[in-house]
Amino acid sequence: MELQIALDRMSYEECFETLEEVSDHVDIIEVGTGVIKEYGLGIVRDIKDKYKDKKVLADIKICDAGRSESEVAFSYGADIVTVMSFADRKTIMDCLEVASGEDREVVVDLLNHSGPEVLEMLKSIGAASVSAHIGKDQQGEAAMSEQRFAGLESSGFKLYVAGGINEDNLTDYMSLDPAVVIVGSGITKAADKKGKAARIRSLME
Template structure:
């Protein structure tokens, strides 16, 4: 089963990670007009709890907020808690048990939310087939921080994904210089973290990346 066509509008997701509570909000004040999805990174959630997800959602009700909680087990309860704090989107790892992923999907359907299955270090045709079978619709072609700089292209790391039916998020050290390397996957969402958050002119950098996305 293949995609019926490209997404009408490619979305930009800002990843807030390895930042203080105050830095998260200072950054959002600068870049909010240029992003569609606000990701509260795993490290930030570990530092401040899911309360920061709620606070960001309260401050930016017009934006979708993704809680990058990387669920590995207890899919139902983990999902319910994250959605109760205002998350619109949550993440689950592709190496989690099939039932864990299915429970996340079921809770998301009940809550009107979205589940993104993170393919970090666990992808390939068999994985994609399983995810399609259980009804997953969104996946993240994620090259982890410790994997970045390894040389393999996103397309080679995620064989078969470019011809899949999924809504694809791309992540992994993306900036204005390497964005083009991810376009072969026909992403629906481009995730940028330090490529924006560590820039001196964060607003300008977000606008530049947005323009390159077309």
């Protein structure tokens, strides 16, 4: 099981200051959608240049133009990109084709679109990784009970879990048997970021 740090709603400097503290405890560095919108894909390149031993995920949430969007992100050093499950089938297929040719990974984000027919379609086109994602605007105490991802734990996908995860609610997500746990503000907003990352890592193990 891997730990992914999500860098979002942060300045360029805060991203690097946070990574300086937590990089020893994380496997994947996610450059969040908001950060990329503010600073461009150049920050993906800069982070990959500094942390060559880490996988870097560009959370660009592709909805269309899958081929060109994924090609550009990979050219900036991203190891992983995200595409939305509600995107056209061809869009997702194009992302997967580009990633296969470059030995990179595509994670299909299931935000608000995760029914059995969606999973069946993704399986049929060769998608291997999906994200059980509870969006920022959906997060709350009842989020996991209100938005289920039934069947994912036995679906055969490499499963990422995301959505307001912290040390207090981590066990709620473990029932899905994830391959990757994504934590954002549960680490980045902590006074002791290094300690918090180490604590979450220990709970995962």
